[in-house]
Amino acid sequence: MAVTPGTETPPPPYLGRSVRIVGPVANVDMNQTPHPRNSRGELGKALFNWYRNTISRDPLTRVSAPNHFADQRNFLASVVNQAPKGKINSSQVAVSDPAAMTRHIKAVAHHMGADVVTVARAHPSFLYAATAPPKDSAARDVYQNRSGDVYQGRTPEQMVQRYPYIIVATTAWDYDKLQAHRHYIGDAAYHVSQMKAQLILKALEGYIRELGYAALRGMSNPQAAGLASGVGELGRNGLLIHRKFGARIHMPDAIMTDLPLVPDRPVDNGVEDFCKICRKCAINCPTNSVPFGDKVVFNGVEKYKINWLTCYKVRPYMDAHWGSCLTCATVCPFTKPNVWWRSLTVWALSACPIPARPLLVRALKAIDDRFWGTTRQSRVRWLGYDSGIKPGEQACTVAGCTAEHGTAHAAEPVGSIGYYAPLKENTNRFVKRDV
């Protein structure tokens, strides 16, 4: 069969040490990913009702989490993402030096508040398959605004030729609030920074159009673009692990563009060596969805593969306590405040010769277990929320509050232990480990 020039598949991209493309990769159909499947009711009643028909009891969750609002107009991300797209500026800004433009786009995203900005060279395997978005507007995931951006009859190879770069811009969430994960406090850290990332990406997308270039959303798998551009390495928990923020970064829908840029390279943070030994996320996962074993090949990609269905299935039952679990992100030893001793440690790990790394990793893991604990139990109090109150109990622990509540005031808020629902010992009984 004759191949039209410019449509042959480029060689598989190098994605760093943590992920390897070993076979043909089929483009992922966005409509077959967990949230869209759930919104069509294919994962059972409990999950469907949690996703489509649940109003959160927590006011902050109602304004910040997708699909649990009482009124969608109070949820900024849906306002921003459902807005019509602007036109591409007809007077294009000439780019003589792509390196200067790359520095400029990164400075722009940082100016808007992004924590991480990288540029990936697009590859056909990164793209989602060309499928129509769901007809039912309520079934569209509010974070995937791909309705206007279509392939226009092109193949993935032609798309990559036409739009060769993917800009990954994202935010990290708050470390201190994350310590109360599996609690509304951790949810707030996660969801608010996610909304901020949506706003930044929308503004950046608009700015690229103002420069006179195309900006396509809902096209690229953000994790693949993140790996190729060195946002981080893929950990055992299936999350990108960043040099500065660990696993606490969002991976929202990236921007595919024809703006001339200089792509970044994959990074080596030592995640590959750490994940071989650590297994902290696998031990702490309340549903045992993170593998203890080796990497597997899935869709032509060799990587650690989590069991997304068991990860997903616990959520409807935890609705009264939290919206986002985040256990694997929190317990990851790379998830630390962005301070000098963390920079020093990650630098030491990535500067260490690879054969010597297991020794260093064991030492670092022992330090992490000793000082941060094998599981997170710290108590966080924020805005009247208190992770030191046992799940199911209610009390006001705000110092100096004398208001008449429906619930009692805690006599003396003491202790530093945080409670997270569900407790691991309660889920070990009915979820099997895969060792």
Place this chain on the structure above:
Amino acid sequence: MALRSDWLKIPWRRAHARHHDPYWDFFINTPPADRANSVLDVIRKAPEGNVFPTKADLHTPEVTTSHVKEMARYLGTDLVGITTLENDDAGHPFAIVCVVRADDDPHEAPGIGGQVPAQNGLFVTFVLAAWIRELGFRATMAMSPDAPRLAAAAKLGTLDRTGKLVTAEYGTRVHVADVIRTDLPLVPA
């Protein structure tokens, strides 16, 4: 955490990099050819959501005030203050004023970059107003010409001769975000 390294960062590094950026002036000063490429109109013109029918179990007004301020700071505002309103049209007793740092004044720099302080301010005020509505109280955010006056009344700074807000923390390099008017029980500064 006591061992932060923020003090090691050189304050002028980023500004220096911008000086050599050939596209920075376009970013700050060229108004968008299509207003739909800016997120400001999208957020400002969005219809307001409903007030949640059940009022939340609030703490005392003093505690609620500190929580509102903490939430505003968490959403990214640099200064936040509360003041009382006299003869408001809708009868809201309080105004929450958020002030964000502004490298460029959004009133003078029409580019998408020049509007970034307004964008940051809108993020804070939209989410904060929506959160108050979900607590079961009325809250409306709107652009208003007397925003600097209300910011001064909320003791965030003083007004200069031209009616611009001058703050102790950031001088005049600030942007007063849209004012939230609310009937949430608060204690004005």
